[in-house]
Amino acid sequence: MTIEDRQQEIISEFAMFDDWMQKYEYIIELGKDLPLISEENKKDDLLIRGCQSKVWLHAENKSDGTIHFTGDSDAIITKGMVSLMIRVMDGMPAKAIAEADLHFINDIGLTSHLSPTRSNGLASMVKQMKIYGAIYAEHA
Amino acid sequence: METAEEKDQLTLIRDEFPILHQDVNGYPLVYLDNAATSQKPLSVVESITDYYLNYNANIHRGVHYLATKATEAFESTRKKVAQFLHTPDHREIIFTSGTTDSINLVAQAWGRMNVHSGDEIVVSTLEHHSNIVPWQMLAEEKGATLRVIPITPEGEWDLSTINDIINSKTKIVAVNHVSNALGTVNPIETIILRAKYVGAKVLIDGAQSVVHFDVNVKDLGCDFYAFSAHKIYGPTGVGILYGKADVLDAMAPYRGGGEMIHVVSFKGTTYNEIPYKFEAGTPNIEGIIAFGAAIDFATSLDKEFVKHHEEELLNYATQKLKAIPGVKIYGEARKKVSVISFLVDGIHPFDLGTLLDNQGIAVRTGHHCTQPLMEHYGIPGTVRASFAVYNTLEEVDMFIAALEKAIFMLK
Numbered sequence: 001m002t003i004e005d006r007q008q009e010i011i012s013e014f015a016m017f018d019d020w021m022q023k024y025e026y027i028i029e030l031g032k033d034l035p036l037i038s039e040e041n042k043k044d045d046l047l048i049r050g051c052q053s054k055v056w057l058h059a060e061n062k063s064d065g066t067i068h069f070t071g072d073s074d075a076i077i078t079k080g081m082v083s084l085m086i087r088v089m090d091g092m093p094a095k096a097i098a099e100a101d102l103h104f105i106n107d108i109g110l111t112s113h114l115s116p117t118r119s120n121g122l123a124s125m126v127k128q129m130k131i132y133g134a135i136y137a138e139h140a
Numbered sequence: 141m142e143t144a145e146e147k148d149q150l151t152l153i154r155d156e157f158p159i160l161h162q163d164v165n166g167y168p169l170v171y172l173d174n175a176a177t178s179q180k181p182l183s184v185v186e187s188i189t190d191y192y193l194n195y196n197a198n199i200h201r202g203v204h205y206l207a208t209k210a211t212e213a214f215e216s217t218r219k220k221v222a223q224f225l226h227t228p229d230h231r232e233i234i235f236t237s238g239t240t241d242s243i244n245l246v247a248q249a250w251g252r253m254n255v256h257s258g259d260e261i262v263v264s265t266l267e268h269h270s271n272i273v274p275w276q277m278l279a280e281e282k283g284a285t286l287r288v289i290p291i292t293p294e295g296e297w298d299l300s301t302i303n304d305i306i307n308s309k310t311k312i313v314a315v316n317h318v319s320n321a322l323g324t325v326n327p328i329e330t331i332i333l334r335a336k337y338v339g340a341k342v343l344i345d346g347a348q349s350v351v352h353f354d355v356n357v358k359d360l361g362c363d364f365y366a367f368s369a370h371k372i373y374g375p376t377g378v379g380i381l382y383g384k385a386d387v388l389d390a391m392a393p394y395r396g397g398g399e400m401i402h403v404v405s406f407k408g409t410t411y412n413e414i415p416y417k418f419e420a421g422t423p424n425i426e427g428i429i430a431f432g433a434a435i436d437f438a439t440s441l442d443k444e445f446v447k448h449h450e451e452e453l454l455n456y457a458t459q460k461l462k463a464i465p466g467v468k469i470y471g472e473a474r475k476k477v478s479v480i481s482f483l484v485d486g487i488h489p490f491d492l493g494t495l496l497d498n499q500g501i502a503v504r505t506g507h508h509c510t511q512p513l514m515e516h517y518g519i520p521g522t523v524r525a526s527f528a529v530y531n532t533l534e535e536v537d538m539f540i541a542a543l544e545k546a547i548f549m550l551k
Contacts, residue, residue, distance in 0.1 A: 020165065020498045025549055028491075052490040052506045052521065074520065075488035076550060077495075 003096055006088045007104035014108040023108070024077065031080030037072040048121045048128060053078040055121035059132040066091050067136055069129065073121070081110070081122055089129055097133030102126060142452070142533060149445055154530050156181040156437070167500030170535045170542075175320055175348060175479050175526035176504055177370045180434070184373060187433035191426045199425055200399060200416075214425055217432035218415070224435050225365065225382050226356040232388065234381040234415040235423050239347040240270040242366035242381035243314070245418060246343050247274035249394040250364075250387070251312070254341075257283035260309040262340075264289035264297060265516055266319040266326065269509040271345045275314055289315065289331075291516065295322040295471035302334055310340040317349035321508040321524065322471025323454075323479030325349070332361050341387065347371055351528070352450060352477040354443065363387050374434035375427040381418075388414045395420040446529050450478040453527040453536060460540045464547070470522050478527035481508075484543075487550050489523045495546035496523075501539050 001009075017023045041058040048055040053075035060068040069086045073079040088104065089097050105111060142150065154160055157179045162169050171179060191213070197206035199214045215230075222230035236242045255261065261275045261284055272286075279286050287305045290298045306313060313335045318325050328344055335342045343364040349355060351372040357365050364387075369378035383391075393400050393411055397420030402410040411417045457480055461467050466485035483489060493505030506521040507514045514521055525539060 021545075021549070024495060024498065028549060052493075053488060054520075075490040077491045078488075 003088055003092055003100050007102070007107075010084060010088070010104050011107045023110075027080035027084075027110075028076055029080070030083040031073075031076040031078075034072070034079055034083040034086075035070065037070045041070065042072065048124045053121055055082060055125045057082075057125055057128055059129070059136075061094070061132075061136045061139075062091075065093055065136070067094055067097055067132055071125070078122060081105075082125065085122070085126060085129065094133045094136035098130050098137050100130065100133070142449075146445065146449065149442070150449070150530070150532060153441070154532075156183070157530055158182065160530060164500040164502075165498050167542075168538070170501045170531075170538050172525040172527060172531065172535070172539060173502045173504050174351075174528035174531075175323075175371070175524065177376065178351060178373050178528055179530070180375070181373055181437045183433045183437055184375065184430045187430040188375065188426045191429050196426075198422055210425060210429075213429045213432065214423075217428050217435070220432050220435045221380055221382075224350075224439065225380075226358055227382065229385055231414050232382055232385050234383065234388070234418045235428055236366075236379035236381050236418075237377055237424065238370075238379035239345060239366045239368045240274075240379070242364075242379045243271055243343065243345065244274045245381055245394065246312075246314075246364050246366075246383070247278045249391045249418065250341070251275075251278040252281075252394075253392060255279070255282045255284050255311045258309065259284040259311045260287050260307070261285070262287045262289065262306055262310055262313040262315070262335075264315045264326070265291045265513055266295070266297070266322065266324060267314075267316055267510070267512075268320050268345065268347070269511070270347075271314055271316060271343075272512065275312075284311070285309075288512075291513075294473055295319065295324045296473045297324075297326055297331075299327075299330060302331070306331070306334045306338055306340065308338050310335065310338055312341045312343060314343040314345065316345040316347070317355070318346075318352065318477050318479075319471065319510075319513075320348045320479075321510040321513055321522070322473065322481055323348075323476040323526075324471055324473035325475035325477060328362070329360065336361065348477065348479070351438070353447070357382050369427065369431040369434060372434060373437050374431035375424075377424045378427040378431050383414075385414065388418070391418075393417045393420070397421045399423075441529060449529055450527060453531055453533065454478040454480070456533055457525065457527065457536045457539070460536060461543075464540070464544060466547070470517060470519070479524065480526075481522040481524045483519060483522055484547055484550075487547065489521045491550050492523050492543070492546050495549060496539075496542050499542035499545065501542045503539075 046056050056072045058070045069090045071082040159179050195206050195209040197210040199211040218233045219230045221233045292298045332342050341363040344362045346365050346367040350367050363384050365382040370376040400417045400420040402412050470481040489505040504524045
């Protein structure tokens with residue numbers, strides 16, 4: 001599956017929800033289910049500081065040129081969003097990550113979470129994922 | 141509960157605020173972020189339009205009709221502000237861009253002349269960053285020390301060591317009248333007395349007070365009082381700095397430019413008198429004129445009604461919140477304005493804020509620009525609901541219902 005395929009999958013999942021509550025209930029569930037980032041990786045240098053909630057992102061460059069992401073947040077809704085981002089990007093080739101066009105957030109009606117003014121750290125997290133992609137693609 | 145008469149009064153007030161009558165995310169808007177900024181009555185909005193449609197001109201310098209009319213409107217706001225703060229001398233009112241700008245003006249124009257190495261500056265744990273950082277910058281530049289008034293668990297100043305904190309080394313005490321994060325009304329009279337005793341100046345950050353109760357700067361005896369127009373029904377980008385005339389007179393201007401000068405030559409420049417020497421450049425003319433309309437609106441409200449209604453909103457919301465399991469209120473001072481900060485056990489404030497927003501409820505979440513205070517409590521931030529005179533008890537019910545739904549979803 002490509003990054004685009006994964007985005008389409010999420011979009012069709014969200015199309016089943018009738019209202020915002022179902023959408024958020026799903027995101028909250030995702031947040032609860034996200035495998036915890038190991039405590040050793042919950043360090044300050046992996047912390048993406050939003051004004052409101054914190055996001056931790058850990059990237060591991062695999063020998064096959066893909067990147068494995070783990071992440072966490074102190075807020076459960078942010079964590080659910082982190083889970084969606086990781087689902088789209090995890091295990092993808094570095095170059096594809098660097099060039100990814102993440103339109104699914106907009107398509108599922110959660111754009112406000114990515115706006116810089118939302119200050120939840122998600123916009124910075126996407127940027128950080130792409131930076132990892134660019135760096136590892138360079139060194140591949 | 142409200143009487144029929146109070147309900148009528150409330151309806152009339154709400155009619156002045158068209159913005160309140162809208163749906164957000166399919167729910168009626170409940171605006172409980174008034175401590176961040178108040179909504180604007182029609183008269184304020186119309187005042188801005190009227191200025192641009194009928195008498196836009198640059199003030200003070202022009203001799204023509206429009207310039208004279210604009211100058212008169214502009215200066216009439218200064219007189220209204222003077223009256224509003226109960227000073228007979230309108231030269232004591234300086235227009236700035238906001239509370240932050242007012243505080244920076246004092247920290248720079250007064251502070252750089254009067255604060256030296258070894259001196260002390262006093263703030264409190266309850267301060268907004270705007271009333272911490274300008275003083276830190278000054279202290280760092282001058283080699284002065286910042287002293288901090290601690291607080292009790294209830295969120296009141298702990299004055300047990302005040303004679304040590306405010307001492308003969310103290311040059312200025314800069315504290316807020318009302319805490320933006322907790323709503324505590326601080327006993328500034330006590331602090332002013334102590335500061336005067338040791339010969340220190342006092343600046344009061346009044347950003348959160350003037351919309352709730354009458355402030356008399358002459359009775360208080362403070363040297364400076366700062367607030368923002370936008371938190372009391374006025375436009376953004378307008379602030380007030382009240383300063384005692386003799387104190388202002390002795391201060392050098394800190395921004396150079398037009399308006400603030402008397403004579404300019406390349407050999408040297410002499411400065412204008414107060415207040416103009418602190419008002420370099422073309423000011424926010426329409427904002428200041430519209431602020432006049434905002435003061436008219438604020439003073440037209442029945443003071444007793446405002447007091448009674450805001451107390452009722454605060455008490456009703458506090459009581460309802462406390463009935464929800466897991467809710468902890470931060471700031472339970474004996475004297476509070478209608479601001480409630482709270483957290484729900486095990487839930488991040490951002491999550492609550494997001495789910496409240498989806499139900500049309502506007503609250504503020506986060507550290508409220510009071511990181512040292514949040515650090516004191518060991519929390520990342522709070523959810524803050526702040527009520528204005530135009531809020532209703534029904535809106536409190538809607539807020540509580542939305543909060544219960546959010547908690548149910550998040551638990």
